[in-house]
Structures are given as C-alpha cells and as structure tokens.
Amino acid sequence: MIQAIGLTSNPRQELPPAVDDVSFEARTGRVTALLDADTADATTVLRLMLELQQGRGITYFRGRPLHRIARPSREVGVLLGEVPGHPARSVRGHLRMLCAAVGVPAGRADDVLEVVGLVSLREERLGTLSRGMDRRLGLACALLADPHALVLDGPGDGLSARESAWLHGILRAHADRGGTVLFTTDDSKEAARTADRVVTLESGRLVADQEAADFARTRLRPRVAVRSPHAARLGALLTKEARAGRRSIEVVTEDGNRLSVYGSNCADVGETAYRHGILVHQLADEIGDTGPQQPEPAEPPRTAITVAASTEPDTALGTALGTARGTALGTALGTARDTAPGADPDPGLPARAPQEALSLTLPLPVEGDDTVPLSEVAHTAHTAHAPHAPRGALSPLPPPITVRPSRSPLNPLRYEVRRLLGVGAGYFTLAAVLAGSALLCVLLARTGHTPQPRLLAAWPHELPLPPAALGAGLLGALAFGDEFRHPALAADRGTVPRRLGLLGAKLLVAAATALLLSIVAVASDAALLHLVYGDELTKVPADWLSLGASWVALVTGCAWAGVLAAGVFRSTAAGLAAVLAVPIVVVPLVQKAVEGPSVRSAAGLPARLRDLALVQWPFGAERYLAAGVRMIAQPVGGALMLSLTALLCTYLLTATRARVR
Template sequence: MLQAIGLTSNRSRGQAPAVDDLTFDAEQGCVTALLGAPGSGKTEALRLMLELEPGRGITYFRGRPLHRVPRPACEVGVVLGDVPGHPARTVRGQLRMLCAAAGVPAVKADELLEAVGLAGLGDQRIGTLSLGMDRRLALACALLGDPHTLLLDDPAEGLAPREADWLHGMLRSHADRGGTVLFATSDPKEAARSAGRVVTIDGGRLIADQDGAAFSRTRLRPRVAVRSPQAARLAAIVSREARVARRSVEVVAEPVGNRLSVYGSSCAEVGDAAFRHGLPVHQLADEVGDVGPVGTVGARAEAEGSSTHTAGTAGPGAPAREVSAHTADAARRPLRPHVRGEVPPSIRRRPARGPLWPVRYELRRLFGVRTTTVIMAVVLTASVGLSVLLARGGGTPPVHVIAAWPSLLPLPPAALGAGLLGALSFGDEFRYPALAAGRGTVPRRFGLLLAKLAVSAGVALLLAVLVVLASAETLRIVYGGGSLHVPANAASLAVSWFGLTVGCAWAGLLAAGVFRVTAAGIAAVLAVPVVMVPLVERMPKASTARSMAGLPGRLRELAWFQWPGAVDRWLLAAMRVVAHPVGAALSLSLAALVCAFLFTSLRGRVRW
C-alpha cells in the first residue's frame, strides 16, 4: 500500500507550488491512476514520492518512507521516461549491470527479458530500440528487484494501442499478485479503461478520488463524433430536430477540423438527419467524451453553451455535484493522521543508492560497451607503431622504445588510454545515469569509489603489460632478438611504468568525478606533464639520497612483522619514482584530486 501525505513542492519565485498538500492512497492489489492535464503536477508528485525533489510531505511504502527502506529496488520499481542507459549497451548488458546494482542474480535478467517479450532482442543495442521496445525494457528494469510497488509516469504515452494494452495488462497482472501500481496519465479514457481507482488532480491539488466505475459515470460521457464540411448547418439541424422531438441532446462544435460532438444521440439519428437534408458526412463514430476536470466542468459547459448549439437540459453539472459528494465522503475517511493546514515534514532530495555489488557492477559497466575494447585496441596499435619507428632511428633510449614514448608526446599512448578509460568511468555515469531512474547524479559512495579505483587500476595494469609485450614481440620480429635486452634496474622501471599508467587512470577518474564530465578527466591527465611537471622542475633542488638510503630499514623497525627482503628493493624503487619530476607531479595531482573529491562529497552531504 502507498500513502502520500501532504505532498507540497517548493514554491518558485512568484508562482504557486506545482503540488499543494496532495494526500491520497494507492491500495494494494489495485491499479491506481494519477490523472491530470499536462502541467497539473503529476510528474512533480511522483518525484516527491521518490524523494527526487525537495519539498514537504511524506510517502509511506507499506508503512515506511523510501529513505528508510534498506533495499529500495526491492520495494519500489520506477519508470520515469526512457531507459537511462548508454545507447551502445545491449539490452541484456543493461539488465545484467542493474542486477549487480540491485544485488540480484544475473539470471534474473534473462527471466525478465522473457517476461516482457524481449527474449529475442537481448543483443540489441538500446539506441536502436523502438518506443514500444524501450518501454518494455524500462518495465523490465523496474521489475528487477521484484518490487511490491510500481510507479510509472505516462507509461503508455506515444505507444500504439496494442503496446499500450500489453503494458496495462502487465500492470494489472502485478496488482493481481498483490502488488501496488500507481501510474500517471493525462488521458481520462486510459485511466477509466486501465485503473481500478482514479485520483484526479488539477493545479497540484486533489480534485477527486474515485473508483473506476464512479469515474467513468461522472467524468466520461458517450458521444457521436461527426466530421462534415457543413458542420455548423448540421449542428443547427440536429439541435432543431431534438427540440421538436423534446429529446435531451447537446451538440458541441470543436474549434478545428469541422468536427461536432453530439451527446445524447446515436450514429443512426445523426446520419439520418444529415441524409434527409443532403449534407455530406466524412466521419460518424461512437466515442467516449471527456467532460473536463472536476471543479471546472460547470464553467466549461457555460463557455461551450455560449458558442455552440445546445438542446435540452442534460449537461455535466449533475456529474460534477456527484463527484464533489464522493470526494467529500473520501475526505471524511480516517485514513491517516493528517489534517489540512498542518505543516508536513520536509522532503530532502537524496542521491541514488550505490550498487550492492560494486565491483561486479563496475566490470559490467566498463566492458558492456565497445568503447573500452576500441580504446585498448587503438592504444596497442599506436604503441606498436611508435615502438617500431623509434627503434628504427636508433637514438631513442630502449626504455622509451618499449613504452612507445617519443619526446614529442607529453605521455605515452598507454598512459593516455588509461587516463581516458578512467575519465569515462565517471563521465559515462553522469551522461547515462544507470543507478536510479530520474536522479541524474552518481552517488558518492565509498564502496563505489573503491570499485572504480580497483577496476580502473586493473585495466591500466593490463594495458601496460599488453603494450610492453606487444612492443617487445614486434621489435623481436622486425629487428631480431638482439635489439632488446633487460636493463639492470628492471624493477624500478616496472614500478615507474605501472605507476604512470595507474596514476593517469586514477587522475582521469577522480577529475571526472569531481567535475562530472569526461573532458575534465582528460584535462587532468594532460595537465600532469604540461603543467605540473614544469612546476616541480622549478622547485629548489635538494639531495635526497642520504635521507632515503635507510628508510626501508627504519620502516622495518616500526612494523610488527618482518617482510621479505625483496620488499625493500620495491620500496626504494617506488621512492625513486616519486622523486622523479613526473612521479612527483602525478603524486601531487592525485593528492589534490582526492582532497577535492572528498570535499565535494562532504559538501553534498551537508547540503542535503
């Protein structure tokens, strides 16, 4: 069961709130429609329920507000617009990634693809899906955690009738299994056809709370839709004949298209009248007409009566009185301890929850698109080509030949590629937020950050090893085995090489996380050799060999266990790397980015 109590959005400057003290229930086992014209506050109300927008009020999902639900994906499924996924990601890849975020087995993805009719489209890219297939995928994403409540914003908008019927059939099936379904719509006929209860709002306020039968009786009226080039003359004839026969008939002229809406008559009667007077008719059909939102029906009827031909006394005034009485009865029901006028509690906008399985989520996010493999292939190709060209000249040091680092480039291709992959780790998250629908931000969770750092470091190390192996093997094939030899300081060089690639990956990742754009991560990587290295080189030089010589031994004395002697050599190699201008510049950049990331994270928590 869903209980929305006193939902009120923040006031814009000089404007009324989009949602004003909205209170209603959505019963368990029932499909509830939140009906309102465009701009009536439906979407804002849903976002207030999900704590996506600041305001006042509270929404209980089976007795608990959303921020007190430990696993929201297992309680509430949300469809707000299109699927917020990378267009190059496959349907199955998107669902498997969200399975890791929701903490459910990956096999759930295939089960839902079968349930929503996408079993044969698992390898289809999201960007190539039609609107109907996209809505099916969105519903599958909402059902991943097997939630009790479904919240959907205009789920059938733009869909063909067959797709809309299938979607509402799925919603009714979920409600029949004991779930709660609430969907927003602006079409009264859709609400009457698909919902067991209809909550009507206008201007952000509750207008009516009715069951489906009462809503259809009071809000919708049968009519005859007529299209004729002689619409005004036909309206006068039908009205005159109705007065003569003393029948209650209302004829309303539509503002465009030579259309008439005839209430209280039938297709046969209107067609016979047109035939007797020789008037052409281009359309003649039975329809269900909307009499307008409750509370404005009377004014609308008066306006229509002043500009149309009307016969009889039947009008929407009586239904309006019936709805008002029903709404008054609903308001007197003791459903919740809330009295109008009381100040409801404040709603704080909260970011999305982090993934429950962060490493698995990050791996599927990273390798779920071809961008990662394309970047790695380009880096390997460029590195091998540069290595062959540098070895041909003979004047480049062997270390730079293996790393494919000519003096013209600020960084080798492997470091640039690692930095780009790190920047995409956060950059794609902000462009295509996948952790929660409609939030548009990335949670600054410690577990997610550690997962991104670990995965990006692993990819950078893999890229560094592949570049060295590919370059060495290519040089052996092209120039022979005598062109390469293992240097004496191989350990120090390996630490430097791995530290450079991992450091660039982390710099790109942290900068993209701070500034929320991929370009900032790339700029941070390029700033290390272009800006930071010259600054470090201009610092006063001092000899550090004497102070560093005995550092491993002094650290050994402080440790509570004795590490192997090989660790001393690796420590010295790491300290020499940090003492190098590039290593020092990269270390300073990473320290600054870590501080900036922590500062923005803490500031965000204090703000909200």
Template sequence: MLQAIGLTSLPRRDRPAAVDDLTFEARPGAVTALLGPRGSGKTTTLRLMLELEPGRGITYFRGRPLHRIAHPQSEVGVLLGDVPGHPSRTLRGQLRMLCAATGVPASRADELARTVGLAGLERRRIGTLPVGADRRLGIASALLGAPHTLLLDQPGAGLSTSEGAWLHELLRSHASEGGTVLYTTDDPKDAARNAHRVVTLDRGRLVADQDAVEFARTRLRPRVAVRTPQAARLAAVVTQEARAARRPVEVVAEEGNRLSVYGSDCASVGDTAFRHGVPIHRLTAETGDTGPLRRTAGTTAPEVPGASPAPARVSVASPWAGSPPAVADRSARRLSAGRAPRGASGTRRPVRSPLRPLRYELHRLLGVPSTPLVVGGVLLVSVTLALLLGRGGRVALPAVLTGWPGISPLPPAALGAGLLGAFSFGEEYRHPALTTGRGAVPRRPGLLLAKLAVSALVALLLGVLVVVADLEALRLVHGTELIPVPENWPALGASWLGLLVGCAWAGLLGAGVFRAAAAGVAAVLAVPVALVPLLQKVLTGPTVRSAAGLPARLREFAGPQWSPGAERWLAGALRVLGQPAGVALSLTLTALFCAYVFTGLRRKARW
C-alpha cells in the same frame, strides 16, 4: 499500502507549486491510475514520492518512508520517462548490470526477458529497440528486485493496442498477487478501462479519488467526433439547431479543425452539415471526457453542479470541482494525520548504490563497445609509434617500448587509461542507470572503491599489453639482438604502471567531480601540460633537499634493520614519487579526491 501525505513541491521562478498539498493512497491488490492532463503534476508527484525532488510531505511504502528502507529496489520498482542506459549496450548486458546493482543473480535477467516477451532480443542494442520492446525493457528493469510496489510514469506511451493490453494485463497480474501498482496517464478512457481506482489531479491538486466504475459512470459520456475545415461554422449551426429544438447539446472545439459534440449522434450532426453545405472529413461516435475543455463561441453546455470556471480561460469546469462531502472529509482526515518535512529539512536520501559494486562495474565496463575500441586504438597507435621511434636507433629504449615521442605530453596508453577512467563516471551522468529520473549518481564508498579497483586493473593490463605488443613488433621488424633488456627494468616498469594507474584515477575522479567525461580527460592532460613544468622549476631550486638519503634516515628512525632488497625497493619507489611527474600526479589525485568527498558531503547537506 502506499500512502502519500501532504506532497508539495517547491515553487520555481515565481510560479505556483507543480504539486500542492496532495494526499492519496494506493491499495495493495489494486491498480491505481493517477490521471490528469499534461502539466497537472503527475510526474512531479512520483518524483516527490521517490524523494528525487525537494519539497514537503512524506510517502509511506507499507508503513515506511523510502529513506528508511534498506534496499529500495526490493520494495519499489520504478519507470520514469525513457529507459535509462547506454544505447550501445545490449539488452542482456543492461539487465545483468542492473541485476548486479540490485543484488539479484544474473540468471534473473534472462528470466525476466522471457517474462516480458523479449526472448530472442537479448543481443539487440538498447538504441535499436522499437518503442514496444523499449517499454518492455523498462518494465523488466522495474521488476528485477521483485518489488511490492510499482511506480510507472506513462508506461503505455507510444504502445500499440495489443502491446498496451499486454502491459495492463501484466500490471493486473502483479496486483492480483498482492502488489501495489500506481501509474500515470492523461487518457480518462485508459484509466477507466485498466485501473481499479482513479486519482484525478488538476494543477497539482486532488480533484477526485474514485472507484473506476464510479469514475466511468460520472466522468465519461458518449460524444460525436467531427473533423471539418469549417469547424467554427459547423459549431454555430449545430448549436443554433439544438437551441431551436430545445435539446441539451454541447459543442467543444478541440485542437486543429476537430469538434466534439455531446448530447447528439452521428446522424443528426451529419444531416446538419449536409443541409448547410459544410464538408465533413471525419464523423465517428466515441466516448469522451467531461473534464476541463475549451468551448467555442456560442456553444451551450449543461451546468455542472458546484462547478466554477477556471481563471484566465473559458472552460467547462471538472465535475469534481465540488467534491462530494465524503471525499472532502476523507481528504481532510488524511491531511490532518500529520506531515513530515522532507528533502531540505534534513532527512537523508535513500541509498541507491549498487549492492554488488564490483560486479556492477565490470558489467558496465565490458558491456559497451567504447572499451575494446579504446584498447584497440591504443595498441595500434603505440605499435605504430614504437616502430617509427625505433627505426633510427637514436631514441631511448623505454620511450620506444611505450610509444612515447618527446613531442607528446603523455603516451597513448596513459591517455587511453585516463579516457577509460573518465568514462567510468562520465557514463553514469550521461546515461544514468543507478538512479531513477536522472538523480545524482550515488557517492557511496563501495562504488568508488570498485571503480578505482577496476580502473587500476584495466590500466595495468593496458600497460602490459602495450609493452608486449611494442616489443614483439620491434623484434619482428628489427630483430632480437638490437633490443637489450635494461638493468633497471623494475624501476622503469613501476614508473610506467604507476603513470597509467595515476592517469586512470585522475580521469575517474575528474569526471566524478565535474560530472562529465571531458572534465576527466582535462584533468589527465593538466598534469603534464600545466603542473609538471611548474613543479620542475620548484623542485630544481637551490633550497630543495634531496630525498636520496630518506631510506637511511627512515631506517635509523624505525630502529630495526631493513633488508637490502626492501631498501632498494623503497629507494626506487621514492625516486619514482620524487620525479616532477610523480609529484604532480600525486597532488592532482589528492586534490580531486578531496573535491569528490567535499562535493558529496555538500550534496547530502543540501538535501
């Protein structure tokens, strides 16, 4: 049972609330349609139910609010708007990444692809999928965790008739197995044909909560749809003849040059147009909605009991403006059942962090073409620079092997590692997959540690690949005898790998704090461009003490004697950290990490 009680959104910019004191329920074993025109508050209602939007009220999913469900993916499957995901990611890669986030085996991705009719399209990229396949992917994403409840926002938008029939058959199948389905639509015929129950909204308020059979009997009626370039004239003559014949005919002006005629038939409307010389471009009989519609001047419409015109516009009010006493009493009882504050009142938001963060991050990294492109570009530029620097023999060997010319603030490998680190969080905000409806990216420790670990591993592999590729290219061009191995290669290697890992983490944290990959790249470049020159002046001042004797002082303080090898490694590490670049990078990482934690706590407090 899904129960929404007293849902109210916060008004914005002196406008009325999009959803105002809304209470309804969706029963298990049935498909419930949330019906209303554009702007009636359907999407905002779903976002309030999912605690993605601040407001009042509470929603119970089988007796529990969402923030008290340990694993929301196994309880609620959601599709809001477009299917989230990087357009360059393959369909299979997207589903497997979401499987890691949901905590289900990767084999379920192929299973659901077959279930929703996407077999054979697993290698297609999301950005190239047609509308029908895109919606099927969204349904598959919602079903990954085998949820009991499905919340879908306009799932049939843009689908053909056959695809829409398949979709609603799938929703009815889910409901027949005991599940709860709630979807939004602005088409009354769609709601009457495919739902078991219809909840009607108008301007964020509950208008009616009916069985689909009752809804179709009272809300829908036959009409004649007419398209003519002389719509006003045809409306006038049809109304005039109906009054003369004392027939209850209603003529409603639609968008453009369309008319809807209620209480008549195609033959009568066609004969009237022929007698008065009005050209007809379209004339057909269909089933129309008796909800709020605009009227043309001079039309006559039957009175609706209890109806009152909406303010600031001329319309035929919905027949549910005066709801039956049973509906009103039931709504009052639900509203008096109690309301719980939500959002800004202090309840915590549901945890949407991936259940398998390391597997999720690996799928995210390897599933987009930007990763191999960045790695390949870094190797190509590094090899080219290494050959150019080694040609004259005047550049130091470490600079040659890393492809680091003196005019560049950072070597290509460091820039590549920082860029990949920035993409780690930048893609989460640009193409959200973990959250529904572009909510905030979860700042759970597990996700952050997974991103730090994967970015560090990628930076280490990139550093080794660059040195090996540059070394082999130099040996191929200049020969092996001209490239001696330096004696202090361990310290040089540690400095090199530490620089790459630090740049990767700086890009990752910068993008996480400022929610953009460009901010992560800026954080990486700020270290050599701004901080290193400043620290060089500070650290070379006359009052700065040297750290050369720190290992000996630490050994005296600790008591036990250290081995000479451990002392050498400690001294080397301290020399690396004591360099201006090491100090600047350490300070940058510390500041970004503190800012990341602070912004995460601030966001939780705001919600």
C-alpha cells in the same frame, strides 16, 4: 499500499508551487491512475513521493517512508521518462548490469525479458529501440527486483493501441498478484478504461479521488463523433430537430469538419443526415471528457484507529492537530472531546461512558490492520523527517522532503566489471593504444636516440605521456564520465551516487585494466622490435624490476586520475584533461616551486631509507620501496601523486558534504 500526504513542491520565485497539498492513496491489489492534463505536475508528484525533489509532505510505502527502507528497489519499481543507459549497450547487458546494482542474480534479466516480450531483442542496442520497445525495457527495469509497488510516469505515452493494451494487461496482472500500481496519464479515457481508481489533479491540486466507475459517470459521457464536409449544416439540423422534439442534446463544433454530439446516438444522427442528403465520412460512438470541473473535496486516505476518550481530554493536542494541513485528526479529536463527560454532547452522536474506546477513522498511515496508539501515530506522521523534535511538538506544515543519495549499486565490483565490458569503448581504446604504441616504438628505434626503457614504453621526449598512460587515463575517465552522461543507476532511484564503495570498485577495476594495458603494450612493442630489428633492442635491462614497477605505477596513476577527475567534474573530457594536466601544468608548477637557492637537499634519500630498516625486509621489499621513492622523486611521479591526492580529497569532500549538512 502507497499513501501520499500533503505533497507540496517548493514555491517558484513569485509563482505558486506546482503541486500544492496533494494527498491520496493507492491500494494494494488495485491500479491507480494519476490524471492530469499537465503531465509535468503529475511527474512532480511522483518525484516528491520518491524523494527525488525537495518539497514538503511524506509518502508511506506499506507504512514506511522510502528513506527508511533498506532496499528501496525491492519495494518500488520506478519508471520516470526515458530509460537511462549507454546507447551502445545491449538490452540484456544493460539488465544484467542493473541486476548487480539492485542485488539480484544475473538470471533475473532473462526472466523479465521474457515477461515483457523482449527475448528476441536481447542483443539489440539501446539506441536502436523504438518507442514501444523502450517502454517495454523501462518496465523490465522496474520489475527487475520483483518490487511490491510500481510507480510509472506516463508508461503509455506514444504507444499504439495494441502496445497500450499489452502494457495495461501487465499492470493489471501485477496488481492481481497482490502488488500496487500507480501510473500517470493525461488521457481521461485511458484512466477510466484501465484503472480501478482515478486521482484527478488540476493546476497542481487534487480535485477528485474516485472509483473508475464514478469517474466515468461524473467526468466522462458518451458522444457521437461525426465528420462531414457539411458539418455546420448538420449541426444546425440536429439542434433544430432536438428542439422540435423537446430533446436535450449538445452539438460541439470541433476542429475542421468534425462534430461532437452529446445526448444522442449514431442511429438518430445518421437518419438526420440521410433525410437531408448530407454526406458523412465518420459516424462513431465515443467517450468524451467533460472538461475541468470545480474542485471537489477529496476523500483523504483513511485508516481505522481506536482512540480512548478520557475524562480529561488533551485540548491542546486536539487544537494543534486541528491546525495541521491535509488531516482531519483535529476534527476527530474535537468530536471525541465533545462526547466526553462534562461536555455538551453532539445530538447526532450517542453518548459514551468514560474511558470507553471510541472508534474513529483518521487519515493517517499505519502498517497492517492493528490498532495503534494515537500518540505513536501522531508522532510518526509529523516527526518522521524531524527526529530531533520534541515528542509532543507537532508542526502545522507537512514535513520537509530531503533528497537523499541512492544506496545502489549493492554489488559495486560486479556492476563495474559489467559496465566496463558492456560497451565497445574499452576494446577500441585498447586496440588504438596498442597500434599507436607499436608505431611509435618502431619510429623511435629508427632514429636511434631514445633510451631502451623509453623505447619499450613508446614514450618520446616530445609527448607528455606515452600512449598506454593516455589510454588508461581515458578508460578511467569513461568509468565515471559515461556514468553521469548515461546514468544507468538512475533507473533505480535518482542520479549517480557518490558512494565510496562505487569509487573503490571503479579504482580497483581501473587499476586492473591499467596493469593489463601496461603489460600488453610493453610486450607487443618488444615483440615488434624483435621482429623488425632483431635482439639488439629487446635485451632485458639490469634494473628491470624497478623500471617495471615505475611503469605500472605511472599507468595506474593516470587511470586513477581519470576516474577521480571524472567523478568530481562529472565529465569524461574533464577526466582526460586532468590526466594531461599532470605533465603539462602540474610538473612545471612543481619544478618552479622547488627551484631557487637551497641550503639542504634530499639527495641520497633512497639509501637512507634502506638504512632505516633494522632488519632485512622479506623478499627484498626494500628494493620496491626505494623504487617507489625514486619514482616519486621524478617530476612526473611527484606531480601525479600530488594530483591524485588533491582529486581524492575533492571527491571525498563532495561525497560527504550532504552528510555534514
């Protein structure tokens, strides 16, 4: 069951809030439609329920707010707007990536593809899907973790009649299996035809909460749709005959040559047109909307609660609860107080003995059918978002809604690997890096002025970075940049989270990719040089170990700089710009900072570090330490280390800023 209480969006400058004090419930095993002609208001209600937008109110999913559910994707499946994801990713690859995000086996992707009928399109790209197929994929994403509740925003928008019938059949089957379904629509006929209960909004306020049959009877009525080139004449004749026969009908002129006749049927309208020789192009029975109505008092969500009527009722508590918006708790307590001994009983209520349990129906959410103490229910409803408030203090306003980051992905490393391998950007980058590196090394060898280490790395003095380092930086920037541009994680709840686990997975995968890229680039350059110029340029240098460590560290550092910069600035271009800024901007600044007269220098630091060890390190580890120190002492290495430190601190600050507040 879903219970929404007092949902209110924040005011918009001088305008009233888009959603004001909306309370309703969607019961288990039933399909509930949220009907609103302005779909933006209905979308705002869903976002407030899912804690994706700031405002006031509280929503219970089977008795618990969403932020208190350890794995929200197992409780509620969400579809808001278009399906987010990279357009070049396949349908099956996208779902397998989300399987790692929600923590379910990868085989679940094939199961939901079969449920929504996309098995034949599992290798299609997201960017090529039609509107109907996109809706099917969105429903598959919502069903991926087998949630109890489905919250869908306009799932039938833009679908054909056949596709809409299929979609509503899936929703009905989910409800019949014991789930809860809540969807928004702006079509009153669709709501009456497919839902068990219809919650009607108008201008952001709740105007009706009815069963589908009551909604169809009070809000809809049958009509005869007529299309004729002589619509005005036919309408006048129908009105004249109805007046003569003392029958009550209503003829409404629609756009063009259309009429809507209320209170009649196709036979009577057709006979009138036939008798007067009026050509009719369309004559059909339809269900029409009666239009806006006056707001009706909506029945709030009710739960049976047993309250003990004491001889000394808590008058202050009843008064405080009576001022609470959107609840009838104060009224109920006032009734209980009036029936206590010593008070004037209500003539309409039977007198009760002292300490007798009085059964009341109160609009407060509780989990299950158990009787809950009144103090516990009141405390839960009014202090769920204010844990530091005194237990007896009750706010007259609904609790504020705080937007919290999503906990996904639950398996970040598996998610990151599937994200990297799911699109062709990584493969194209690898091919371009290898081709560019091979061409540069051949051209540099032809001139004969480049040292062998720079020759194998294809790093001329004119370029700020070698192709392998630039490629690693681009792959690192894509790791977070595309995540914000095509946020696949938004299919779960909200936007891309700034989780340290996700950052660690991206850094680990970026380091592995950079290591592979650096080794393959040097190996391919050496093989090509050996093929073109022979063995002269491919001899192994004496200090190959330290040179190799420096080379791998450079490429890995560029990849990490791309990841961190893209995560901070949420842009692939910003990530790549941060990589290029290291040799172009940071290196000159560092060199300028250390220039000038100096009394002491750090010359001979590697030798002193080796002497610092009292014993010999195993496996000659002091050599690796010395190589790392030499690399940091170089301009590019030092600038890269400085940039990585600054970016990491900035990322940690932005990730923890919400928690500090």
